[in-house]
Structures are given as structure tokens and as C-alpha cells.
Amino acid sequence: MSLSFDPDTISLPVGHFIDGELISAEGAIEMRRPSDGKSYAACPVAGAHLVNRAVESAKAALKASNWGGVRPRERTRALHAWADLMEAEAETLARIEALSSTRPVGQLAAGDIAVTAEQIRFFAEFADKEGSELAPTDDASFGMIMSEPYGVVAAITPWNFPISMAGWKLGPALAAGNAVVLKPSEMTPFSTVYLAQLAVRAGLPAGLINVVLGDGPTTGTALTGHPEIAKVSFTGSTRAGSAIMENVARTGLKPMTLELGGKSPQLVFADADLDKAAAAIAGSVTFNAGQACVAGTRLIVEKSVAGRLTASILEKMKAVRSGPTWDETTQYSPIISERQRGRVDAIVRAAVEAGG
Template identity: 40%
Template sequence: MSNKTLAQWSAMADGLQIEARAFIDGEYVAAASGNTRPTINPANGATLAHVASCGPEDADRAIASAKAVFEAGTWANLAPADRKKVMVRWAELIEANAEELALLESLDVGKPISDTLNVDVPSAARTIRWSGEAIDKFYDEVAPTSHDSLALVQRLPLGVVAAIVPWNFPFSTTAWKLAPAIATGNSVILKPASNTPLTAIRLAGLAKQAGLPDGVLQVLPGPGGSLGSHLARHMDVEGLTFTGSTPVGKTLMEYSGQSNLKRTFLELGGKSPNIVFADANLDKAAAMAATAVFYNGGQTCTAGTRLLVERSIHDAFIAKVIEHAKGWMPGNPLDPATSMGPMVDEAQFNTVAEYVRIGLDEGATLAFGGKRVACVDGGHFHEPTIFTGAHNKMRIAQEEIFGPVMTVIPFDTEADAIAIANDSIFGLAGAVWSRDINVAHRVAKAVRVGTMGINNYFGGDMTVPFGGFKQSGNGRDKSMHAFDDYTELKTTWIEFE
């Protein structure tokens, strides 16, 4: 927690020394081509830094280094307890540099400084510490064989893993990928989103400072189209983990099949249903309905963008939600009082504005918001927006907008709510609000999503897995289950003479 004011954060930003080079084989280096790409502050349009724009040549060099250190066993063969010490030290260094990391994330992504400092950075540190602490408690198996044989089942690291992370939660999502992959002994090539690379670059330097051997973690900022596809097709990359859009995830799966069938784990899009029954605690449900959509400007894969409301309470409940939406008007991200910042860039702002137009054309009612807000000159600020009079076949109910846009859909019965909730290509998250334990559990079980809240939204921590059903992806981040994605099972069968 920091007591810094807007003026103090702004002054710190003015004096910030930003590292913008790639991190390959333990050193910060320029891209082989010398190319750079500006990274832009979405709150004011200012250029923060000219970041190395890596290409296939850089990837090949990084992969060769990662493979060499893996095959040498420098990290992979280290005792789990010794790997743990390095990862715990890494987490401590994140905490020691929390203000710098939070400021980088806020400037690069447009996230409110109160969120980056109090949520994103502590979450990343906890993820890395938790995974490090867990790794020497992760046992192999002895299978139940006959008396004259012994079968050992071991979990072994994959080798070189490519991690491609998104722009909406770049720091915390990066930690979700790196922590289990590195803890289990893999070498990782991290490709941050091209428009939000700054905390990933800084994180690599802290990893080296913590004692991670050179080549175990490398960071390659660069374009997804060329660099990302090269990593995904590379024959020496044995694992690929990705968080991002469903169309890109499908393409990466194709690349796996076209190359070496690298194990590919995807956390993709969502259009999550937030279901409110008439008997719920409506004040709490209304406050969380607004949070579920407007937190992080709606740029959240789990956002509860479909609000399903029992028809008998529809009007009164939406009035409560609108009152809470007023508290999510965007502002300067460096102001500790700001709850919602800008869209990440102009393209994302234009996408949100286009969906507002689509919603109106489809016949939905714009009950709140829907316009640009002038908070800081040059920024991409959009009002929290609520559509009513909608049905589930509308594009605003079926397609992921990735912005602060809520679509309200009425329902009449429990079966109706379940049918609407499941009528989606996605299956990432959702929630149900009811004081009836039978209704709550029946609905929570019936809705086909990876995470379902009962009388809460955004529930969960490092102890539980996170991921989706259907076209929301496969594999799981967080918890001990994440280790499954980064390890192979090997059986050794011994027969006694």
C-alpha cells in the first residue's frame, strides 16, 4: 500500500528509467535487426519507450540458448528445494520493487495505479512464491504393481516452453505462465504483447538478480504475426502456453500440428453469464454486477458481460446497477482515486465504440453510458455502458467486446437462465446469485464454465485452477494443476530377477 498522490506518481513517472531491450541469454540486448516499436501510454498518447522489435533471428538465438541450458541441466536438474530458494528470492525482489513495477504497468496498460500496486504486483509475487514453495512438495508416484515388479511414474519438464501473454493483465498473467513452467525445470521464451512489454522486460532482470541461470528465462518483445508464429512453429519448442483471443488460439493449435505437435495450452475468450435471481442479496449483487464488467475497463476475459436478471426484479435491479456504474467513470490512471482507466489503445476504443453502434442497430436500449470521455488529452477513455432490452442472439450478447459494455438479458425460470447461460461458444466464467442453496448449486453445476461463483464474482486465488470449457480454451493456470501443463509423465518399469 502506498500513500503517494497523483502529483507524486506523476513525478516518479517523469524520472522513470525504462529498460526497453530484449533479454536473451542473461543480457539486455537490442533486436538483431535494430528495429524498435514505440510503446504508448493509453492515457495520454505519449511514447513511453522505443522497445526492441524482435524477429525470427532473435527467437532462434534465444531458443538455442534455452535448449542448451536445459540439456545441460543447470536448472532442470537442480534439486527442487534449490529451485524454490531462487523463486522465493525472485518474489521478494518483485515486492521490493513494487512501486516501480506498478508504475510501469499503469503507464503501459492504462490500469489504475491502485490496482497495479495493490492487485497485479502482489498477485505476481504470490504466484511465483507459491509455485516455488510448492515444487519440493510435488511427489512422483509408485504404481500398484505385482510383487515382482516396480513401476515409477515421474513428472519431467517439457524442455523449452514459449509463453505468449496478453495486454490486459500482462504482469499477473506472465507470472501465471512463468511460475509453474520455471518451477518444474523448463526454460521459457516469453513473448509479451507487443503493446505492453515493459513489466515483462523488467521482470527478467529481477529473475537474474534472484539467481536464475542465464538462458532459463528470455524475453522477446515483438509482433505476434511474425515472432509469435515463429515460436509456435519452431521444432525445438516443446510447449506453448497462450492467453488471448480465441481466433489466435485456434491458429496456434494449427501451428502445433504443422510443426512438432508441441503441447499447447490456451486460455481464451469469454462472454460470461452473471445470473441474478429475485431472492438474492440485490444490493451486493448490483455492486458486483458493475464490478464484474467495468473492472479493468471491461478488458477482462472473465468479465460478466451478460447480466441475466429474473424478470420480476429486472427494472428495480438495473436501476441499482446503474447507480453503481456511475462510480466507474474513467479517470487518470495515476490518480489513486481512479477506478477505471482508458482502453489500451485507439484500436480497442474503436472496437468498443463499434459494438455500441451494433447494439443500437440490433434494437437494444442504451440505458447508460456509451460515449467517449475526455479525462486526459490524447487518452482513449470510454464510459461504462449498459444495454437493456436485449436477447441472447444479439451480437452484443454473443461476441466478446473486451470493453466496459454490459448486456442485460431477462429470464423467467431456472431452466431458462441455464439455457441462456450455456448458449455461447465460450465457457470461461460466471456467477449465480440466490439465497436458495438448492438453486445456487444446481445452476452453478449446470452452467458449463471453468469457474463459477455463488454469491460472488472474480472469486479464487492461487490454490484453485483457472481456465475454460468449450472455445474458452484448455489447460489450467494456477494451483498444482498448472504443473500438469509443463511436465511429461514418464513410466520406468522394473522387473525383479
């Protein structure tokens, strides 16, 4: 059966997901489909009151379920059931994400969703394998270094790989016995909401995963600065990461994991297999239209082979088929927003003016 779909027929879970329920809210941020620029929904913005409700729900779920205190293999089994349901619902997940993101539906079904399910299974298996340590002591003493769950963890994910980035954050936090309040990007929020709905259907306690929608200045600030948040995990821009560090320092110190933006160059020397190098470079540049921290869109090439390599890269890129994300044959993605398109265009223009 074809994965291609009519974008005007997709039903979206518009709202926050708190305590196992979809919380309808009036949208405040207009959302446009990257593939055609059409306005299709409005993203709600959770203020401090709703963020507090989500955090309190997560605390209550931890206490009621004793998620951090149950046998670790129970957490493992629950997370495996969730991963199984992701795969069973792959078509629905792929269409929800493809509608609003830069990920083509064919690549989502074959890649992102399967990878996310495996992420959850991978971290699930750490539930009973990572733990405390005995410290060396004399015969009359006993020393132990205890590893305990933080409690409620705040997670903020970017727009470029919404489902898989959510998996990277939810998997280890849940396996270790924590609850999570997650804020996805306001440009690609709805697949994450559906992912959380699947968790409850799979048997995870309601409230263990809460999803609040909104922007960084309002929702993100309220979430990372909340006094009951024990740890913050963020993936996104360096500027946003700096703002989160400042907010956390101002409202109370807590551990942070920050994965911030940046791209490293690809290096090609004269003794390389230029055909293989060109194929690898073209693939990394066209994958998600270069909208990834591992895109490698800067090249440093030995001068003697630069011309041949460039010609080979261009030839391979001509074969890549662009199209809307709801067409399963699309290989080359759209840019996420008009603002980002303008930024990319400015970089290209600057390179041309510099002699590129």
C-alpha cells in the same frame, strides 16, 4: 509516499532480454499510452534468428545450471527470493506497467504485483510435491511413471494483465524444472522485461527466462513453431489460439495449453439481494474497464427486477473515478487502444440499435 507519477519521466527497459542481458533493438511498432494516446516508445520485433538465439540460450542455461536436476527445494528457494524482490521493487514495476497498460498504478501496487509474488510462491512450493508415481505391479515387477521437465517452454501473454499473466506461466514452468522463452503482448511488453531482470538479480540462472518482444505473425509464429520448443502456453484470443494450433501442427506436434477469450453472463433472479448484486456487477464491469475474461459484462436478469437492478448499477458506477493510469486515485481504466475502443463502441451502438 504517493504512487502517482509523471509519465514522461519513466525509464523503460526497451529491448529483448536474452541470457541475462537487455538486447537493444530498433523499434518497429509504435506504442501509444492508453491514458492519453501519446506516442512514447517503439516495440522491437524479434525475427526467427533472434527467437532461435533465445531458445538456444534457454537450452544452454538448463544444461549449465542443471535447473531441472537440482534438489527441488533449491528451485523453491530461488523462486521465493524472486517473489521477495518483486515486492521490494513493487513501486518501479507498477510505474513501468501503468505507463503502457490499462492498469492504474494504485491497483497494480496493491493488487497485481502482490498477487504475482504470491503466484510464484504458490508454484514454488509444488517443486518437491508433484512428482512420479508407482504403478501397481506383481511382486516380481517394479513400475514407475516418471514426471520430467519438458525443457524449453514457449509462453505468450496478453495485454490486459501483463505482470500477473507472466507470473501464471513462469511460476509452474520454472518450479517444474523448465526454462521459458516468453513473448509478452507488443502493447505492454516492458514490465515483463523488468520482471525477468529481477529474476536474474534474485539469483535465477541467466537464460532460464528469456523475453522476446514482437507481434504474433512474426515473433509468435517463430517461437511456437521452433523445433526445440517442447511445450506452448498461450493466453489470448480464440483466433490467435487457432493460428497457434495450426502453426504447431505444421511444424511439429507438441503439448499446448490454451486459455482463450470469452465471457460468461451474470445471472440475477428476483430473490437476490439486489444491492449486493448491483455492487458486484458494477465492480466486475468497471474493473480494468471490463477488459478481462471474467468481467461478466453480459447480464441475464429476471424481468420483474430488471429495472430496479439497472438503476442501482448505474448509481454505483457513477461513483467510480476515471483517470489516467499514472494517478493513484484512478479507479476506472482507459481502453487499451484506439482499435479496441472502436470495437467496444460498435458493440454498444449495436445494443442500442437492438433496443438497449
